[in-house]
Amino acid sequence: MSRESSPFLHRLRDATNGHDLEALTDCFAPGYRNEAPAHPGRDFVGTAQIRSNWSQIFTFVPDVEATILRETVDGDVVWSEWEMSGTRLDGTAHHMRGVIVFTVVDDRATSARFYLEPVDAEQSTVDQAVSAQVHAGGAG
Template sequence: MSRDNTGFLDRLRGATNRHDLDALVDCFTPGYRNETPAHPGRGFDGTAQVRSNWGRIFDFVPDIQATILRQAADGDDVWSEWEMSGTRLDGTTHLMRGVIVFTLDGDRAVSARFYLEPVDETPSTVDQAVATQVHESAP
Protein backbone atom coordinates (compact mmCIF):
# COMPACT_ATOMS: atom_id res chain seq x y z
CA MET A 1 0.00 0.00 0.00
CA SER A 2 1.36 3.43 -0.82
CA ARG A 3 2.31 5.83 1.95
CA ASP A 4 -0.40 8.33 0.93
CA ASN A 5 -3.15 5.69 1.01
CA THR A 6 -2.04 4.37 4.39
CA GLY A 7 -1.96 7.96 5.61
CA PHE A 8 -5.56 8.51 4.58
CA LEU A 9 -6.81 5.45 6.48
CA ASP A 10 -4.70 6.31 9.52
CA ARG A 11 -6.02 9.87 9.48
CA LEU A 12 -9.64 8.74 9.17
CA ARG A 13 -9.32 6.11 11.90
CA GLY A 14 -7.49 8.56 14.17
CA ALA A 15 -10.14 11.27 13.75
CA THR A 16 -12.84 8.70 14.46
CA ASN A 17 -11.14 7.39 17.59
CA ARG A 18 -10.44 10.92 18.89
CA HIS A 19 -14.04 11.90 18.09
CA ASP A 20 -12.66 14.88 16.19
CA LEU A 21 -15.52 15.81 13.89
CA ASP A 22 -13.65 18.56 12.01
CA ALA A 23 -10.65 16.29 11.32
CA LEU A 24 -12.97 13.49 10.22
CA VAL A 25 -14.88 15.71 7.78
CA ASP A 26 -11.54 16.98 6.44
CA CYS A 27 -10.82 13.43 5.21
CA PHE A 28 -13.40 13.95 2.43
CA THR A 29 -13.62 16.29 -0.57
CA PRO A 30 -16.56 18.73 -0.68
CA GLY A 31 -18.11 16.75 -3.55
CA TYR A 32 -17.72 13.40 -1.78
CA ARG A 33 -20.14 10.67 -2.94
CA ASN A 34 -21.12 7.80 -0.62
CA GLU A 35 -22.73 4.80 -2.31
CA THR A 36 -24.37 2.01 -0.30
CA PRO A 37 -24.98 -0.77 -2.84
CA ALA A 38 -26.88 -2.99 -0.38
CA HIS A 39 -29.14 -0.05 0.56
CA PRO A 40 -29.27 2.27 -2.50
CA GLY A 41 -31.57 4.80 -0.86
CA ARG A 42 -28.94 5.56 1.78
CA GLY A 43 -26.39 7.01 -0.64
CA PHE A 44 -25.57 10.70 -0.37
CA ASP A 45 -23.35 13.50 -1.66
CA GLY A 46 -21.28 16.04 0.22
CA THR A 47 -19.50 16.60 3.49
CA ALA A 48 -22.52 18.22 5.16
CA GLN A 49 -24.07 14.75 5.40
CA VAL A 50 -20.75 13.28 6.61
CA ARG A 51 -20.75 15.89 9.38
CA SER A 52 -24.39 15.23 10.27
CA ASN A 53 -23.94 11.44 10.35
CA TRP A 54 -20.78 11.47 12.45
CA GLY A 55 -22.03 14.20 14.77
CA ARG A 56 -24.98 11.97 15.63
CA ILE A 57 -22.78 8.89 15.99
CA PHE A 58 -20.37 10.71 18.35
CA ASP A 59 -23.33 12.01 20.37
CA PHE A 60 -25.10 8.66 20.72
CA VAL A 61 -22.06 6.33 20.88
CA PRO A 62 -19.69 8.47 22.95
CA ASP A 63 -17.02 5.75 23.28
CA ILE A 64 -17.00 4.56 19.65
CA GLN A 65 -13.69 3.17 18.46
CA ALA A 66 -12.71 2.10 14.95
CA THR A 67 -10.29 -0.63 13.96
CA ILE A 68 -9.04 -1.33 10.46
CA LEU A 69 -8.71 -5.10 10.18
CA ARG A 70 -7.35 -5.28 6.63
CA GLN A 71 -6.43 -2.87 3.87
CA ALA A 72 -5.27 -2.96 0.26
CA ALA A 73 -4.85 -0.43 -2.51
CA ASP A 74 -5.26 -0.51 -6.27
CA GLY A 75 -4.24 2.85 -7.67
CA ASP A 76 -6.54 5.48 -6.17
CA ASP A 77 -8.90 2.82 -4.77
CA VAL A 78 -8.33 1.82 -1.14
CA TRP A 79 -10.09 -1.28 0.20
CA SER A 80 -10.51 -1.38 3.97
CA GLU A 81 -12.22 -3.77 6.37
CA TRP A 82 -13.51 -2.03 9.52
CA GLU A 83 -14.91 -2.82 12.92
CA MET A 84 -16.58 -0.04 14.89
CA SER A 85 -17.65 -0.69 18.45
CA GLY A 86 -18.90 1.14 21.49
CA THR A 87 -21.83 1.55 23.84
CA ARG A 88 -24.89 3.59 22.93
CA LEU A 89 -26.39 6.07 25.40
CA ASP A 90 -29.15 3.55 26.17
CA GLY A 91 -26.50 1.03 27.30
CA THR A 92 -26.80 -1.29 24.28
CA THR A 93 -23.81 -2.46 22.29
CA HIS A 94 -22.95 -0.70 19.05
CA LEU A 95 -21.04 -3.06 16.75
CA MET A 96 -20.59 -2.68 13.01
CA ARG A 97 -18.33 -4.57 10.63
CA GLY A 98 -17.72 -4.49 6.93
CA VAL A 99 -15.80 -3.11 4.01
CA ILE A 100 -15.44 0.41 2.69
CA VAL A 101 -13.85 0.96 -0.72
CA PHE A 102 -12.62 4.53 -0.98
CA THR A 103 -11.51 6.36 -4.10
CA LEU A 104 -8.96 9.03 -3.25
CA ASP A 105 -7.92 12.32 -4.73
CA GLY A 106 -4.62 12.98 -2.99
CA ASP A 107 -5.19 12.55 0.73
CA ARG A 108 -9.00 12.85 0.68
CA ALA A 109 -11.82 10.54 -0.34
CA VAL A 110 -13.89 11.59 -3.35
CA SER A 111 -16.16 8.57 -3.07
CA ALA A 112 -16.80 5.37 -1.19
CA ARG A 113 -18.72 2.16 -1.68
CA PHE A 114 -19.95 1.49 1.83
CA TYR A 115 -20.67 -2.05 3.05
CA LEU A 116 -20.42 -1.48 6.81
CA GLU A 117 -23.40 -3.06 8.59
CA PRO A 118 -24.61 -3.61 12.15
CA VAL A 119 -23.58 -7.06 13.39
CA ASP A 120 -26.59 -9.36 13.71
CA GLU A 121 -25.96 -11.45 16.80
CA THR A 122 -29.25 -13.37 16.69
CA PRO A 123 -28.65 -17.12 16.94
CA SER A 124 -29.57 -18.31 13.46
CA THR A 125 -28.00 -20.80 11.08
CA VAL A 126 -27.01 -20.31 7.48
CA ASP A 127 -30.00 -22.47 6.45
CA GLN A 128 -32.37 -20.17 8.34
CA ALA A 129 -30.77 -17.09 6.78
CA VAL A 130 -31.10 -18.48 3.25
CA ALA A 131 -34.71 -19.52 3.89
CA THR A 132 -35.47 -15.97 5.03
CA GLN A 133 -33.74 -14.43 2.01
CA VAL A 134 -35.70 -16.54 -0.49
CA HIS A 135 -38.96 -16.36 1.50
CA GLU A 136 -39.01 -20.14 1.86
CA SER A 137 -41.71 -21.56 4.10
CA ALA A 138 -40.53 -23.40 7.17
CA PRO A 139 -40.64 -27.18 6.54
Protein backbone atom coordinates in the same frame (compact mmCIF):
# COMPACT_ATOMS: atom_id res chain seq x y z
CA MET B 1 -2.72 -4.50 -5.58
CA SER B 2 -0.16 -3.10 -3.25
CA ARG B 3 0.39 -4.14 0.36
CA GLU B 4 1.19 -0.57 1.39
CA SER B 5 -0.98 1.05 4.02
CA SER B 6 -3.05 4.12 3.31
CA PRO B 7 -2.24 7.35 5.20
CA PHE B 8 -5.82 8.42 4.43
CA LEU B 9 -7.30 5.39 6.24
CA HIS B 10 -5.14 5.92 9.29
CA ARG B 11 -6.06 9.62 9.39
CA LEU B 12 -9.75 8.67 9.18
CA ARG B 13 -9.38 6.03 11.92
CA ASP B 14 -7.50 8.44 14.18
CA ALA B 15 -10.12 11.18 13.69
CA THR B 16 -12.86 8.66 14.47
CA ASN B 17 -11.16 7.33 17.58
CA GLY B 18 -10.32 10.86 18.70
CA HIS B 19 -13.96 11.87 18.20
CA ASP B 20 -12.70 14.85 16.20
CA LEU B 21 -15.57 15.89 13.92
CA GLU B 22 -13.52 18.56 12.13
CA ALA B 23 -10.61 16.22 11.38
CA LEU B 24 -12.99 13.48 10.30
CA THR B 25 -14.93 15.77 7.94
CA ASP B 26 -11.61 16.99 6.52
CA CYS B 27 -10.90 13.42 5.33
CA PHE B 28 -13.53 13.89 2.60
CA ALA B 29 -13.49 16.07 -0.54
CA PRO B 30 -16.32 18.64 -0.83
CA GLY B 31 -18.02 16.73 -3.68
CA TYR B 32 -17.64 13.34 -1.97
CA ARG B 33 -20.08 10.67 -3.26
CA ASN B 34 -21.15 7.82 -0.99
CA GLU B 35 -22.80 4.79 -2.58
CA ALA B 36 -24.48 2.10 -0.48
CA PRO B 37 -25.11 -0.68 -3.03
CA ALA B 38 -27.10 -2.83 -0.58
CA HIS B 39 -29.18 0.22 0.45
CA PRO B 40 -29.35 2.56 -2.58
CA GLY B 41 -31.73 4.95 -0.81
CA ARG B 42 -28.84 5.82 1.51
CA ASP B 43 -26.57 7.20 -1.25
CA PHE B 44 -25.54 10.84 -0.75
CA VAL B 45 -23.21 13.55 -2.00
CA GLY B 46 -21.23 16.08 0.03
CA THR B 47 -19.57 16.52 3.38
CA ALA B 48 -22.64 18.01 5.10
CA GLN B 49 -24.08 14.50 5.39
CA ILE B 50 -20.73 13.18 6.68
CA ARG B 51 -20.82 15.87 9.38
CA SER B 52 -24.45 15.08 10.26
CA ASN B 53 -23.87 11.31 10.43
CA TRP B 54 -20.76 11.53 12.59
CA SER B 55 -22.17 14.24 14.84
CA GLN B 56 -24.97 11.80 15.70
CA ILE B 57 -22.59 8.87 16.12
CA PHE B 58 -20.26 10.82 18.44
CA THR B 59 -23.27 12.03 20.48
CA PHE B 60 -25.14 8.74 20.80
CA VAL B 61 -22.15 6.35 20.88
CA PRO B 62 -19.69 8.47 22.89
CA ASP B 63 -17.08 5.70 23.17
CA VAL B 64 -17.19 4.60 19.51
CA GLU B 65 -13.91 3.10 18.36
CA ALA B 66 -12.87 2.08 14.84
CA THR B 67 -10.39 -0.61 13.87
CA ILE B 68 -9.02 -1.21 10.40
CA LEU B 69 -8.87 -5.00 10.04
CA ARG B 70 -7.45 -5.13 6.52
CA GLU B 71 -6.46 -2.67 3.85
CA THR B 72 -4.92 -2.62 0.42
CA VAL B 73 -4.19 0.10 -2.10
CA ASP B 74 -4.65 -0.12 -5.87
CA GLY B 75 -3.73 3.25 -7.37
CA ASP B 76 -6.30 5.74 -6.07
CA VAL B 77 -8.60 2.95 -4.80
CA VAL B 78 -8.27 1.98 -1.14
CA TRP B 79 -9.98 -1.25 -0.02
CA SER B 80 -10.62 -1.42 3.70
CA GLU B 81 -12.32 -3.75 6.17
CA TRP B 82 -13.54 -2.09 9.37
CA GLU B 83 -14.93 -2.94 12.77
CA MET B 84 -16.63 -0.23 14.84
CA SER B 85 -17.89 -0.72 18.34
CA GLY B 86 -19.05 1.19 21.36
CA THR B 87 -21.95 1.60 23.73
CA ARG B 88 -25.05 3.66 22.96
CA LEU B 89 -26.38 6.10 25.55
CA ASP B 90 -29.10 3.58 26.45
CA GLY B 91 -26.41 1.01 27.35
CA THR B 92 -26.89 -1.23 24.30
CA ALA B 93 -24.00 -2.33 22.14
CA HIS B 94 -23.15 -0.58 18.89
CA HIS B 95 -21.20 -3.00 16.68
CA MET B 96 -20.62 -2.74 12.94
CA ARG B 97 -18.38 -4.60 10.51
CA GLY B 98 -17.81 -4.45 6.80
CA VAL B 99 -15.94 -3.14 3.84
CA ILE B 100 -15.56 0.37 2.48
CA VAL B 101 -13.92 0.89 -0.90
CA PHE B 102 -12.70 4.47 -1.15
CA THR B 103 -11.39 6.48 -4.07
CA VAL B 104 -8.77 8.82 -2.61
CA VAL B 105 -7.25 11.87 -4.29
CA ASP B 106 -4.82 14.19 -2.49
CA ASP B 107 -5.40 12.32 0.82
CA ARG B 108 -9.18 12.92 0.74
CA ALA B 109 -11.95 10.50 -0.19
CA THR B 110 -13.77 11.58 -3.32
CA SER B 111 -16.11 8.58 -3.27
CA ALA B 112 -16.85 5.33 -1.50
CA ARG B 113 -18.81 2.14 -1.91
CA PHE B 114 -20.06 1.49 1.61
CA TYR B 115 -20.80 -2.03 2.91
CA LEU B 116 -20.53 -1.46 6.67
CA GLU B 117 -23.47 -3.11 8.45
CA PRO B 118 -24.65 -3.70 12.02
CA VAL B 119 -23.48 -7.05 13.38
CA ASP B 120 -26.41 -9.44 13.75
CA ALA B 121 -26.36 -10.52 17.38
CA GLU B 122 -28.80 -13.35 16.74
CA GLN B 123 -27.28 -16.81 16.70
CA SER B 124 -29.11 -18.02 13.59
CA THR B 125 -27.48 -20.66 11.43
CA VAL B 126 -26.65 -20.22 7.76
CA ASP B 127 -29.61 -22.48 6.90
CA GLN B 128 -31.97 -20.25 8.88
CA ALA B 129 -30.54 -17.11 7.26
CA VAL B 130 -30.86 -18.49 3.72
CA SER B 131 -34.38 -19.70 4.44
CA ALA B 132 -35.36 -16.28 5.77
CA GLN B 133 -33.98 -14.62 2.60
CA VAL B 134 -35.63 -16.88 0.05
CA HIS B 135 -38.94 -17.16 1.94
CA ALA B 136 -39.20 -13.42 2.58
CA GLY B 137 -42.46 -11.79 1.63
CA GLY B 138 -44.64 -14.72 2.61
CA ALA B 139 -43.46 -17.18 -0.04
CA GLY B 140 -42.83 -20.65 1.10
